[in-house]
Amino acid sequence: MPRPPEIVVCADADALAQCAAEIFVGVARDAIAERGKFTVALSGGSTPEKLYKLLAAPPFANQVDWQNVFVFWGDERFVPHDDKNSNFGMAQNTLLVHVPLPPANVFAMPTPPLVSDVAEGAGRYVNTLAAFWETGDLATPPVFDLALMGLGDDGHTASLFPGNLSLDTRLNWVVGSQAGVLPPPVPRLTLTLPVFNAARHVLFLAAGARKADVVKDVLENHPTTAVRPAAGIVPANGKLTWLLDMEAAGKLSPETTQNEGNEK
Ligand code: 6PG
Numbered sequence: 001m002p003r004p005p006e007i008v009v010c011a012d013a014d015a016l017a018q019c020a021a022e023i024f025v026g027v028a029r030d031a032i033a034e035r036g037k038f039t040v041a042l043s044g045g046s047t048p049e050k051l052y053k054l055l056a057a058p059p060f061a062n063q064v065d066w067q068n069v070f071v072f073w074g075d076e077r078f079v080p081h082d083d084k085n086s087n088f089g090m091a092q093n094t095l096l097v098h099v100p101l102p103p104a105n106v107f108a109m110p111t112p113p114l115v116s117d118v119a120e121g122a123g124r125y126v127n128t129l130a131a132f133w134e135t136g137d138l139a140t141p142p143v144f145d146l147a148l149m150g151l152g153d154d155g156h157t158a159s160l161f162p163g164n165l166s167l168d169t170r171l172n173w174v175v176g177s178q179a180g181v182l183p184p185p186v187p188r189l190t191l192t193l194p195v196f197n198a199a200r201h202v203l204f205l206a207a208g209a210r211k212a213d214v215v216k217d218v219l220e221n222h223p224t225t226a227v228r229p230a231a232g233i234v235p236a237n238g239k240l241t242w243l244l245d246m247e248a249a250g251k252l253s254p255e256t257t258q259n260e261g262n263e264k
Contacts, residue, residue, distance in 0.1 A: 005240040007219065009249040009257055013207040016245045017050035020205055023241065024055060024146065025063045027201050031145040032068045039132075041074040041191060043148040043158065044087030047205045049094050051148075056098035066101045070132070074147055074196070075158035076109035078118055078176070078187035085184040086111070107132070109174075109189045118176020118187045125174040125189065138171050147191075147199040151206040152182060155214050155228030158196070159188035167225055167232065170194060193225070193232050202235050204242045211248040220256055 010016040024040075031038040042048065054060050073087055081088045088108040096106060107128050115121040126138075133142040149157045159177060160167055166175040169192045179185045196202060206215055217223055218230050219242065225232030233240065249257060 002234045002236060003239065005219070005242050007242045007244065007249075007252075007257055009252075010243060010245050012245050012247075013047075013050060016205060016207050016243050017054050020048075020051045020148075020203065020243055021054040021060045023201075023203055023243075024051070025060055027146045028064050028069060031200075032065050035145075037068045037070055038065075038146070039070045039072065039142075039144050041072045041144050041147040041196075041199070042087070042091050043074050043150045043205070044076065044090065045150040045152075047150050047207055048148055049090060051205065052091055052095035056095045061099050064099070066099050067105075069101055070105045070107070071096070071101065072107045072129075072144070073109050073191075074149065075160075075188055075190035076111060077159075077184055078111050078121065078189060079184075080112050081108060085186060111189070118178070118189055121189050122172075122174040122176045126172070129173055129195075138173065141173055141195045141198040144195070144199040145201065147196050147202045149196070149202060149204045149230070149233060151204060151211055151214060151218070151230050153210055153214055154182065155218060155223070155230050156182070157204075157230040157233060159190035160193065160229040160232070162227055162229060164229070166190060166192060167229055193229075196233055197235050198238070199235055200238045202233055202238055202240045204230070204233070204240075206242065206248045207245040209247040209250060211244075212251040215242075215244060215248050216251040219252060 028038040077085045110121045110124045129142045173195050
C-alpha cells in the first residue's frame with residue numbers, strides 16, 4: 001500500500017543538495033549493511049549537479065562504501081556520452097571520476113555510437129538490468145535501493161513526458177522515445193513507471209520558482225499521469241520523498257508541508 005510522500009522544504013538549492021546527500025549516504029549505508037550492495041538510478045538535468053558535486057568530495061565521499069555501489073540511470077538523452085547533453089557525461093564529470101567507484105559498477109544507458117536507435121538501446125538496457133538482477137521476468141521489475149527523480153516544468157520526470165505512450169508501459173522496463181519539444185530536442189531512453197515504483201526509496205529533487213506551479217499541481221491536485229507523469233511515481237512499497245527548496249514549494253498550502261516534512 002503506497003505511503004503518503006514525505007515532503008521536505010529546504011531553505012535553498014544548496015540546502016536541498018545537502019539534504020539529498022545526507023539521504024543518499026544514509027540509504028547507501030543501510031542498503032549495503034542489509035544486502036551487501038547499493039543500487040541507485042541517477043537522474044539527469046541540472047538540479048542533481050549540486051548533489052553529485054557534494055557526494056564527490058569530503059565529507060560525503062568518505063561516507064560511502066563505493067566498492068559496493070552500483071550506478072544506473074533513470075533516463076538518458078540519446079546522444080554520445082561525451083555530448084554536453086549527456087546525463088552520463090554530467091554524472092561522470094561531477095561525481096563518478098572523483099570517487100573510487102569501480103568502472104564495472106557503472107551501467108550507462110547505451111547511446112550512439114554504441115547503438116543506432118532507441119529501440120536497440122532500450123532492449124540492451126533491459127538485458128543489462130535483467131542480468132544484474134538475475135531475472136528475466138518482465139512482470140517483476142528490478143528493485144533499486146534509490147531512484148533519483150527530477151521534475152520538468154510540464155510535470156515530466158525522467159524522460160516520461162505528458163501524453164507519451166511510454167507512460168502506459170506496464171511490461172517493459174526501458175523504453176525509447178523520439179525527440180520532443182523540451183530541450184534538448186533529442187530522442188530519449190527512460191526507465192518506466194513500474195521500475196520507478198518498485199524502488200525502495202524514490203527521491204524527487206525540485207528547486208526554483210519556475211517549478212512552483214507544477215509542484216503544487218502534482219502534490220495537491222491529483223492530476224492524471226498522462227497530464228503530469230511525475231504524479232505516476234507512487235512506489236508500491238517504497239518511500240517517496242520530495243525535496244523542495246523554498247521557491248519550488250512556494251505555492252504549496254501549509255497543510256501539504258506542515259504535516260509531511262520539515263524545514264531544513
Ligand atoms: C533529463 C532529466 C529530466 C530532468 C527534468 C528537470 O534527462 O532531462 O532526467 O527529467 O530531471 O527535466 O530538469 P532540471 O533539473 O534541469 O530542472
